[in-house]
Amino acid sequence: MRKKILLMAKRSITTAATAAPLTYRRQILKSPSLISLDLPDAWPPNHHSCLPSPPSSGEEAGAAVINGKLMAEEIRAAIGSEVARMRDSIGKVPGLAVVMVGDRKASLIYVHNKVKACEEAGIKSLVTRLPQDCAEDAVIDSLSKYNEDPTIHGILVQLPLPQHLDEAKILNEVSLEKDVDGFHPLNMGNLAMRGREPLFIPCTPKGCIELLIRSGVEIMGSNVVVIGKSNIVGLPTSLLLQRYHATVSTVHAFTEHPDKITREADIVITAAGVPDLVRGSWLKPGAVVVDVGICPVEDPSSEFGFRLLGDVCYKEAVRVASAVTPVPGGVGPMTIAMLLCNTLDSAKRTYNFV
Ligand SMILES: NC(=O)C1=CN([C@@H]2O[C@H](COP(=O)(O)OP(=O)(O)OC[C@H]3O[C@@H](n4cnc5c(N)ncnc54)[C@H](OP(=O)(O)O)[C@@H]3O)[C@@H](O)[C@H]2O)C=CC1
Numbered sequence: 001m002r003k004k005i006l007l008m009a010k011r012s013i014t015t016a017a018t019a020a021p022l023t024y025r026r027q028i029l030k031s032p033s034l035i036s037l038d039l040p041d042a043w044p045p046n047h048h049s050c051l052p053s054p055p056s057s058g059e060e061a062g063a064a065v066i067n068g069k070l071m072a073e074e075i076r077a078a079i080g081s082e083v084a085r086m087r088d089s090i091g092k093v094p095g096l097a098v099v100m101v102g103d104r105k106a107s108l109i110y111v112h113n114k115v116k117a118c119e120e121a122g123i124k125s126l127v128t129r130l131p132q133d134c135a136e137d138a139v140i141d142s143l144s145k146y147n148e149d150p151t152i153h154g155i156l157v158q159l160p161l162p163q164h165l166d167e168a169k170i171l172n173e174v175s176l177e178k179d180v181d182g183f184h185p186l187n188m189g190n191l192a193m194r195g196r197e198p199l200f201i202p203c204t205p206k207g208c209i210e211l212l213i214r215s216g217v218e219i220m221g222s223n224v225v226v227i228g229k230s231n232i233v234g235l236p237t238s239l240l241l242q243r244y245h246a247t248v249s250t251v252h253a254f255t256e257h258p259d260k261i262t263r264e265a266d267i268v269i270t271a272a273g274v275p276d277l278v279r280g281s282w283l284k285p286g287a288v289v290v291d292v293g294i295c296p297v298e299d300p301s302s303e304f305g306f307r308l309l310g311d312v313c314y315k316e317a318v319r320v321a322s323a324v325t326p327v328p329g330g331v332g333p334m335t336i337a338m339l340l341c342n343t344l345d346s347a348k349r350t351y352n353f354v
């Protein structure tokens with residue numbers, strides 16, 4: 001019986017060209033969620049508003065759009081309830097510290113979004129801002145302070161750091177128990193190794209997987225192409241997918257025929273930072289596309305003078321894929337929700353609060 005359903009799911013991926021959203025919805029949810037929160041069941045989706053909505057009928061019919069923003073809101077609300085329960089029963093709340101060097105506009109926006117999300121969930125947040133030309137010791141001093149602060153359970157060093165700072169050295173200073181980004185080499189190593197569990201899974205990879213699971217997309221046994229192999233997204237995403245028994249291929253800047261390789265994928269997760277890199281012709285009909293890329297492009301008509309584009313040529317992809325994540329409103333909000341989730345988990349671990 002199980003086998004039959006699996007077969008059906010497989011077929012629905014390869015033959016989804018014409019009626020993509022319907023066959024996409026027929027897939028079954030099998031992978032366990034990465035987060036242990038009291039959330040409504042993600043599957044079946046009928047009663048569940050943040051799951052991919054079918055396209056409106058007509059000429060524009062195509063991929064379902066996965067609403068990462070709504071999904072993240074729901075997760076953040078559940079985190080808020082947990083934080084309240086913790087405060088009411090032991091008088092403690094989780095605390096997150098962000099260390100930011102310089103004043104890159106994009107980083108300022110992300111840090112602002114993180115602080116706002118913490119506030120809404122009842123999580124305490126502290127931000128240390130250091131000047132662009134600060135010394136390595138200044139960064140390390142602020143990390144030591146937070147490492148020792150018992151009200152802080154998560155520490156995040158906003159990346160990228162200015163060129164003159166040694167990123168590896170700095171990230172190594174974050175206490176393993178507070179490494180909510182999961183970037184400490186020991187956390188990464190444990191993520192890579194069978195039979196070992198990392199204390200924290202990096203937020204963006206965790207957000208991508210959670211988004212797939214909550215959309216009912218089968219990961220086990222599916223062909224996944226991850227575009228990018230950076231420490232913060234591509235690599236940990238590939239490692240995490242292997243834990244879910246996906247068949248994972250990596251495409252990067254030196255890959256020959258990336259289009260041909262990507263066309264084999266049931267699921268494409270792209271984190272290159274190159275707008276319109278992934279064209280409709282790169283996709284197998286019915287593929288599920290997760291667009292991590294956030295590329296600021298100049299746009300004088302927008303409030304901040306720029307707007308955000310993903311790696312995926314969206315208007316082409318929606319005609320070929322069975323489901324896509326938008327930018328903005330896709331992976332970005334899920335990344336922040338997972339950061340809060342890791343911070344909550346860390347505080348629970350500290351106080352032995354279940
Ligand atoms: N939504 C979210 O929550 C987040 C979004 N992001 C966004 O994701 C994107 C990637 O971030 P990050 O991993 O830090 O970036 P990096 O620049 O560190 O890594 C980019 C990766 O993409 C590869 N790449 C670059 N150009 C191409 C190309 N033309 N074809 C194929 N592969 C290519 C690189 O290959 P190689 O290794 O060979 O050089 C590298 O592995 C950015 O747009 C970033 O803003 C990042 C974090 C969170």
Ligand SMILES: Nc1nc(=O)c2c([nH]1)NC[C@@H]1CN(c3ccc(C(=O)N[C@@H](CCC(=O)O)C(=O)O)cc3)C=[N+]21
Pocket residue numbers: 109110113156157158159160181203204294308327328329330331332333335336
């Ligand atoms: N130590 C560290 N940890 C990170 O997790 C980390 C980092 N450094 N450096 C930069 C990248 C990028 N990143 C994003 C998080 C949220 C959105 C996000 O919220 N995006 C919104 C829109 C953003 C807006 O314009 O408001 C969206 O896609 O809908 C985007 C990008 C985390 N990163």
Ligand SMILES: [Mg+2]
Pocket residue numbers: 291292293294327330331332333
């Ligand atoms: Mg995103």
